[in-house]
Amino acid sequence: MKLRIMLLIVFVYLVSACAAPTPSAPQPIDTIAPTIEATSTPEPTQPPVQTEPAPTTESMPAITMTTYTDDIAGFSIDYPAGWYLESSALAHVEESFSYSISFASWDTLHPPTPGGKDPHGLPEGGTKFDVTVVKGVMTLEEAVAQFEQSGSPILTREDITLPSGLAGVILDFEGFAGLARTLVVPLNENAIYVTGYGNLENFEAIALTLRGMKTYTDDFAGFSIDYPANWFIDASAAANAEQAFAYSVGIATWDLRNPPTPSGKNPNGIPEGGTKIDVNVVREQKTLEEAVAEQAENESGSLILAQKDVTLAGGLPGVILDVEGFAGPIRTLITVLNGNVIYVSGYGNLDNFEAIALTLRAK
Numbered sequence: 001m002k003l004r005i006m007l008l009i010v011f012v013y014l015v016s017a018c019a020a021p022t023p024s025a026p027q028p029i030d031t032i033a034p035t036i037e038a039t040s041t042p043e044p045t046q047p048p049v050q051t052e053p054a055p056t057t058e059s060m061p062a063i064t065m066t067t068y069t070d071d072i073a074g075f076s077i078d079y080p081a082g083w084y085l086e087s088s089a090l091a092h093v094e095e096s097f098s099y100s101i102s103f104a105s106w107d108t109l110h111p112p113t114p115g116g117k118d119p120h121g122l123p124e125g126g127t128k129f130d131v132t133v134v135k136g137v138m139t140l141e142e143a144v145a146q147f148e149q150s151g152s153p154i155l156t157r158e159d160i161t162l163p164s165g166l167a168g169v170i171l172d173f174e175g176f177a178g179l180a181r182t183l184v185v186p187l188n189e190n191a192i193y194v195t196g197y198g199n200l201e202n203f204e205a206i207a208l209t210l211r212g213m214k215t216y217t218d219d220f221a222g223f224s225i226d227y228p229a230n231w232f233i234d235a236s237a238a239a240n241a242e243q244a245f246a247y248s249v250g251i252a253t254w255d256l257r258n259p260p261t262p263s264g265k266n267p268n269g270i271p272e273g274g275t276k277i278d279v280n281v282v283r284e285q286k287t288l289e290e291a292v293a294e295q296a297e298n299e300s301g302s303l304i305l306a307q308k309d310v311t312l313a314g315g316l317p318g319v320i321l322d323v324e325g326f327a328g329p330i331r332t333l334i335t336v337l338n339g340n341v342i343y344v345s346g347y348g349n350l351d352n353f354e355a356i357a358l359t360l361r362a363k
Contacts, residue, residue, distance in 0.1 A: 065209070078209040082105075099133055129196050
């Protein structure tokens, strides 16, 4: 009997030991649950409001531009006023088949490059433009083909019309410092290549200001002034300059001798969107201050809207006055040169007034 009881106890112990649940089986459930909950709460990263920065227009203020005019090739181009111009190559332009000028966001003659860095390298965020003139009559396609022969792989091509009306092509290619962009334009029996390196955000805002320019030179009063090549000039009054106390030269976006004015309209009226600039020479000895005071007095019946002092491209000091005129605002540059007072007055669309008026210089 005792033997049976002992065997029964051993049997029950063995059965209970085998049937006992292993403590490791449920543990994965306990540890997985908190892990899932921890990764399923991404709320802190969700506010997309912070990933939308202020609109880029706020961080890109309007650029103040200055104008470079090339009298040899007959063009002008605008670039940011704080940039540096390097035009030493012009010293030998007459003998050269081609030449380049450059402007950059840093002083290229004293580049802030660390020792050992390629002197042509670009500072971080910097931009450099080369404007290359290749002499010789070429079509646009011939000028593009000549550029392609340089061996740089062309990535993209875009055919465009510049605001000045010139036809051009923009090419993107791999340059010495990464992506580079070139505007190709044939103009005045030259091929002009405007190439940008580095930060190209403002490439088109600069390159597309390229425009053909002509120069009017007044031998009697001793000055020159540039104007767009597709504008019209009437300098007939200058024929009697020696006998006249004053005379005027007119420059306009339309043919002044055959104005597109409808019958009955004032012939001095401005066609819609047009611009007229009168260059008036008055033969009298005056200081700039006296000339400005006299002009302000003459305009006493008109509201003077603004007045500012300027320095012309040739270094002459001048003053610009804005007044209310017969056809809207009139802008006048006043300067003194060679014993004459010169008044450059703009009417109509005045967007390009300073780009033209400030090219006035001693010849």
